[in-house]
Each structure stands twice: as structure tokens, then as C-alpha cells.
């Protein structure tokens with residue numbers, strides 16, 4: 050294990066506890082989610098030069114104009130995703146650095162994650178393997194198309210925003226499944242879609258700010 054993974058002062062129990070308290074104050078109440086945030090090494094998913102900020106409740110740059118989501122956003126989306134029951138099979142759009150994938154892998158049955166920027170996808174794979182999370186299935190592709198050969202999914206979580214929800218993602222949601230995604234242009238709302246048969250119920254929740262859901266691969 051390298052020094053970054055073994056952890057240094059910034060990864061101390063006290064620093065992580067402060068983040069958990071902050072998430073509680075911000076309304077996160079699912080104890081399983083809080084425990085996974087406490088035990089997932091966020092510093093391991095970002096550049097060493099930023100590692101001292103790893104347990105602050107802020108988004109941080111991960112290169113290629115992308116960011117690792119703010120811990121509150123990861124916690125809130127995960128809490129919403131597992132609220133109806135732990136999903137057996139989850140699709141994530143926007144692997145980025147792989148942090149949210151690691152959180153999902155600790156809570157859900159199997160995790161499939163798609164990223165459109167190849168170097169980010171490759172780096173996420175190395176990090177997840179090093180953390181013993183090789184079971185997370187990763188693909189370099191346009192997440193707007195979902196992952197048809199593995200559908201249906203009991204949960205779908207997108208970490209990038211669009212004004213509309215791609216029809217392909219709704220079609221790949223299992224009966225009884227839930228999709229969580231930021232919807233909007235510059236102003237976005239966390240949006241939850243529940244599928245019952247061919248009926249889709251949509252609710253708009255918190256105001257959020259995500260990187261854009263882009264088309265094609267890079």
C-alpha cells in the first residue's frame with residue numbers, strides 16, 4: 050500500500066468525523082450512507098496536491114474540466130437512490146475519479162459505471178482496483194445511451210446535468226427502480242424518477258450545480 054492509501058494526518062478519524070457532522074447538519078440522515086462516506090478514502094481519488102482538502106465538503110478539480118462531486122451531493126444522491134431498498138444492480142453515468150462508484154459498491158449489489166473521457170476512466174479503474182473494488186464494471190462510452198446489454202438496472206445515478214432525462218436511461222430502468230439525476234441547464238434540480246410498470250413518477254428536489262452531461266466520447 051502506498052503512503053497516500055495508508056493515509057497521513059489529513060485522513061485522521063477527527064477530520065472525517067467533522068465531515069460526517071457537517072453532512073448530518075446538511076440533512077443527510079441515512080446511517081449506512083454516512084458510515085460508507087466515513088470509511089471511503091476520498092483523498093485517494095484526487096491529486097495529492099489537493100489531498101488536504103479531501104474531507105472538506107466541496108467539489109474539487111480532477112482534470113479535463115471535471116470535478117469530484119461535493120461529499121454532500123454524493124451522500125444525498127446515494128441516500129435517495131437506496132431509499133426504496135438497496136438496488137441489486139446500479140448504473141452510474143459519469144465515473145469521473147471513481148469516488149461515487151466506490152461509495153455505491155459498498156452499498157449496492159453490482160455497479161456499472163460509464164465515463165466519456167478515456168483518461169479519467171482509466172485512472173478510475175486503477176484506483177478502484179487498488180482499493181479492492183475490481184468488481185465495479187467500467188465502460189468508456191457515452192452514458193446518454195446507458196448500458197443496454199446489462200439493462201435493466203434497479204438504480205440509475207447520473208453525476209452530470211442535462212435539461213432533459215435521456216429516454217434510453219428511462220427505458221433501462223427496471224420496474225420498481227429509481228433514477229436520480231440533476232436536471233436543468235445552469236440552474237439544476239436533483240430529480241428522482243420512480244418507475245412502476247410503464248408509469249414514471251418524477252419529483253424535483255434540491256437545487257444543485259453539476260458539470261454538463263455531454264454527448265459523444267473523448
Ligand code: SAH
Pocket residue numbers: 115116117118119142143144145146147148149150163164165166169190191192193208209260261262263264265
Ligand atoms: N462520479 C464522480 C463525478 C464526476 S463529474 C465523483 O465521484 O465525483 C461527472 C463526470 O461525468 C465527468 O467525469 C464527465 O466526464 C462525465 N460525463 C459527462 N457527460 C457524460 C456522458 N454523456 N457519458 C459519460 N460520462 C459523462
